[in-house]
Amino acid sequence: MSMGRLLLLAWLLAAFGCSSGPAPERVLRLANWGGAGSDNAFDRLVQRIYRQFEREHPGVRIRVENIPDGYVPKMLLSFVARAAPDLVTLDASSAAVFLNNNLLSDLTPFIQRSRDFSLDDFYPNVVNIARRDGQLYAIPNDFTPMVVYYNKRLFDRVGVPYPKPGWTFDEFRRTAKALTIGGGSGKRPSQYGFSFANAMSNWIMWLWNNGGEVLSPDGRRASGYFDSPQNVQTVSFLRDLIQVDGSAPVLSQVAAMGVDPFANGDAAMTVSGHWSMIGYASAPLGPDGKPRITLADLGVASMPRKVGAPQTVMYESGFGISRDSPNKQLAWEFIKYFTSYRVQALYNSSGIAISARKDVSRERARDPLEAQFLPLVPGARAPQGSRTEGYEFVEKAGAAAMDSVLNNGADVASALRRAARRIDLEFAKK
Amino acid sequence: MSATRRREGLLGWLFVAPATLHLLVFALFPIGYAIYLSLFKWQLFKGTQQFAGLSNFAIAFREEAFWNALWNSARYALVGVPLGMVVALAVALLVNQRLPGMSVFRTLFYTPAISSGVAVAMVWIYVYLPETGLINSAIGLVNAVFGTRFPTSTDFLARSDLAMWMLVFMSVWTGLGPRMVLFLAGLVGIPQSIYEAAELDGAGRWRVLRSVTLPLLAPTTLFVLVTSSIGALQVFTPVYMMTRGGPEDTTDVIGYHIYNEAWVNFNMGLAAAKSLALFVIIAAVAAFQFRLMRSRLEGYSAT
Numbered sequence: 001m002s003m004g005r006l007l008l009l010a011w012l013l014a015a016f017g018c019s020s021g022p023a024p025e026r027v028l029r030l031a032n033w034g035g036a037g038s039d040n041a042f043d044r045l046v047q048r049i050y051r052q053f054e055r056e057h058p059g060v061r062i063r064v065e066n067i068p069d070g071y072v073p074k075m076l077l078s079f080v081a082r083a084a085p086d087l088v089t090l091d092a093s094s095a096a097v098f099l100n101n102n103l104l105s106d107l108t109p110f111i112q113r114s115r116d117f118s119l120d121d122f123y124p125n126v127v128n129i130a131r132r133d134g135q136l137y138a139i140p141n142d143f144t145p146m147v148v149y150y151n152k153r154l155f156d157r158v159g160v161p162y163p164k165p166g167w168t169f170d171e172f173r174r175t176a177k178a179l180t181i182g183g184g185s186g187k188r189p190s191q192y193g194f195s196f197a198n199a200m201s202n203w204i205m206w207l208w209n210n211g212g213e214v215l216s217p218d219g220r221r222a223s224g225y226f227d228s229p230q231n232v233q234t235v236s237f238l239r240d241l242i243q244v245d246g247s248a249p250v251l252s253q254v255a256a257m258g259v260d261p262f263a264n265g266d267a268a269m270t271v272s273g274h275w276s277m278i279g280y281a282s283a284p285l286g287p288d289g290k291p292r293i294t295l296a297d298l299g300v301a302s303m304p305r306k307v308g309a310p311q312t313v314m315y316e317s318g319f320g321i322s323r324d325s326p327n328k329q330l331a332w333e334f335i336k337y338f339t340s341y342r343v344q345a346l347y348n349s350s351g352i353a354i355s356a357r358k359d360v361s362r363e364r365a366r367d368p369l370e371a372q373f374l375p376l377v378p379g380a381r382a383p384q385g386s387r388t389e390g391y392e393f394v395e396k397a398g399a400a401a402m403d404s405v406l407n408n409g410a411d412v413a414s415a416l417r418r419a420a421r422r423i424d425l426e427f428a429k430k
Numbered sequence: 431m432s433a434t435r436r437r438e439g440l441l442g443w444l445f446v447a448p449a450t451l452h453l454l455v456f457a458l459f460p461i462g463y464a465i466y467l468s469l470f471k472w473q474l475f476k477g478t479q480q481f482a483g484l485s486n487f488a489i490a491f492r493e494e495a496f497w498n499a500l501w502n503s504a505r506y507a508l509v510g511v512p513l514g515m516v517v518a519l520a521v522a523l524l525v526n527q528r529l530p531g532m533s534v535f536r537t538l539f540y541t542p543a544i545s546s547g548v549a550v551a552m553v554w555i556y557v558y559l560p561e562t563g564l565i566n567s568a569i570g571l572v573n574a575v576f577g578t579r580f581p582t583s584t585d586f587l588a589r590s591d592l593a594m595w596m597l598v599f600m601s602v603w604t605g606l607g608p609r610m611v612l613f614l615a616g617l618v619g620i621p622q623s624i625y626e627a628a629e630l631d632g633a634g635r636w637r638v639l640r641s642v643t644l645p646l647l648a649p650t651t652l653f654v655l656v657t658s659s660i661g662a663l664q665v666f667t668p669v670y671m672m673t674r675g676g677p678e679d680t681t682d683v684i685g686y687h688i689y690n691e692a693w694v695n696f697n698m699g700l701a702a703a704k705s706l707a708l709f710v711i712i713a714a715v716a717a718f719q720f721r722l723m724r725s726r727l728e729g730y731s732a733t
Binding site for chain 2: 070073076077079080097101103390393422425428429430
């Protein structure tokens with residue numbers, strides 16, 4: 001026997017010896033933008049859901065890769081480095097770059113092979129966020145339309161009627177004014193009608209409801225759209241709510257309060273998504289020892305409108321499988337598991353969002369508060385960031401423009417024109 | 431004879447080869463590649479490069495944010511470098527005295543330079559924190575002792591009028607070690623006889639500093655000025671760690687701006703174009719500084 005053969009034999013023995021140990025662990029990598037996790041009820045629930053999947057798939061371990069800071073660029077780099085995780089959680093607001101660049105696997109063949117999965121179970125407009133040219137790159141997990149929350153207790157106290165579907169900008173302004181108590185002559189009101197937060201994702205619907213848009217229909221130009229007369233009018237309207245009427249606290253004051261004025265029972269209305277319900281369900285206690293707001297106080301209304309039917313945006317998250325994943329079938333099993341009836345029912349019991357599954361969300365709509373969300377679903381628009389790459393910059397420029405108007409008293413038309421030009425220049429870079 | 435010479439020549443090449451190779455692979459090649467890249471639009475994850483001529487430069491020079499970043503770097507360097515040099519020279523003069531235990535002080539002043547930039551930035555975040563930070567705690571202590579009411583809630587890194595100067599202040603401290611050592615070497619190199627002559631002529635300490643120490647330190651000063659300026663224009667770590675270019679882009683220095691263009695926005699060509707602009711600016715600043723100091727350097731030679 002030659003030396004070479006001896007070595008080969010030794011190598012074979014070693015290899016054989018290794019494989020006769022315990023079954024090798026298969027690791028399924030799942031990336032999301034969450035923090036490393038705290039010990040709150042929601043994180044514990046999600047952990048329980050992961051562990052159950054591992055129990056049902058012996059030898060499989062789910063490795064969650066948390067990227068709370070710079071999720072999109074870090075995820076893109078992992079694709080460049082061919083080290084992408086198996087499962088990519090997609091935030092619709094920033095999904096375009098993943099959907100447009102062939103980074104994910106088309107899930108259509110997986111769906112066709114699965115008898116235990118049907119797209120008919122999901123809201124079609126939510127599913128379509130991740131569709132490109134007949135291919136489907138993600139299955140929706142949960143979503144929420146942006147809504148007006150109002151505090152019925154504060155409305156009742158002043159005797160102001162609750163918002164009606166299809167209410168107008170003017171009705172909103174009157175309502176907010178009527179619910180603002182105290183203040184005037186340099187004094188701060190004891191209660192505000194409205195609480196405004198300057199994130200563009202939080203106020204873009206106001207533009208739409210006055211017939212305005214942010215970008216051209218092909219998503220490549222902001223000049224002539226973001227700085228349109230309608231948008232100048234809408235931003236002026238929001239500014240006047242705060243600065244003329246005093247119906248909402250100025251931004252620096254909200255920051256100084258350190259709490260969400262609506263959750264604190266200090267403001268009668270706010271605009272947010274379903275996720276805020278988690279906070280409202282555990283609001284801080286008032287001096288009387290009772291929570292400052294409870295879910296029983298809450299009402300949900302559509303965004304006010306000025307022209308056309310009321311419009312809103314929906315924010316959504318879903319799961320995709322990376323193009324080069326070595327575990328595509330297993331990753332698909334995980335997606336089916338997480339979007340199944342039993343897991344979605346459990347997951348959405350946390351109150352985080354609305355299930356993209358119709359059966360689960362209808363069942364949850366037996367709760368009258370939950371029921372108020374569902375009529376808003378069919379008309380909700382997908383966020384622009386699911387179609388336009390680099391939309392994060394648009395949101396940044398938009399928020400900066402709003403900031404200069406609200407904090408520095410900038411002229412609305414020139415602030416929007418400047419932002420539109422900055423956005424166009426950013427698109428020219430690509 | 432000629433064989434020995436040839437062998438010596440070969441040996442010489444052998445000695446310079448590692449450094450030359452390093453320069454080629456890690457400096458000249460990347461610079462050349464950056465020039466090439468600057469002519470293209472290229473988003474890393476797309477794979478396709480699209481020839482763009484000089485449009486990346488056109489975009490950069492039209493972009494407000496780019497000029498803002500250049501301006502921020504200028505502010506950082508124009509204040510931080512002179513301030514850092516004055517402090518370093520003062521410390522060098524102090525530790526240049528013959529006193530027992532002086533090497534302990536020299537070592538202490540040098541420690542920031544051997545600490546990790548990230549760790550140092552973390553420490554300075556704590557220095558600047560509102561209420562619990564070192565500075566605000568000290569103010570609180572003063573308030574408690576003297577009954578004063580100075581505010582202790584200043585969030586130094588979150589205020590657009592302060593954040594940049596906080597980074598500058600920190601750079602004086604982090605850059606102290608190397609600058610001090612260089613000045614110290616320069617001070618040691620000044621012949622003692624000149625000081626004795628000055629003393630005989632009846633020059634006071636201030637006069638000696640002005641007429642002997644500073645002029646004879648000029649070569650060192652030039653070196654410290656050039657290297658400090660280059661370092662200041664390239665600053666990245668504290669910005670990335672402490673302010674992320676904020677608040678309101680007031681600390682978005684050019685190094686951080688280019689990083690964002692390349693690794694957050696993935697506009698590689700544009701980032702290359704901007705880095706070339708920075709390259710030209712740094713070269714121009716260094717050349718200007720050399721010219722400025724030329725008269726001072728007369729009488730010195732490289733050998």
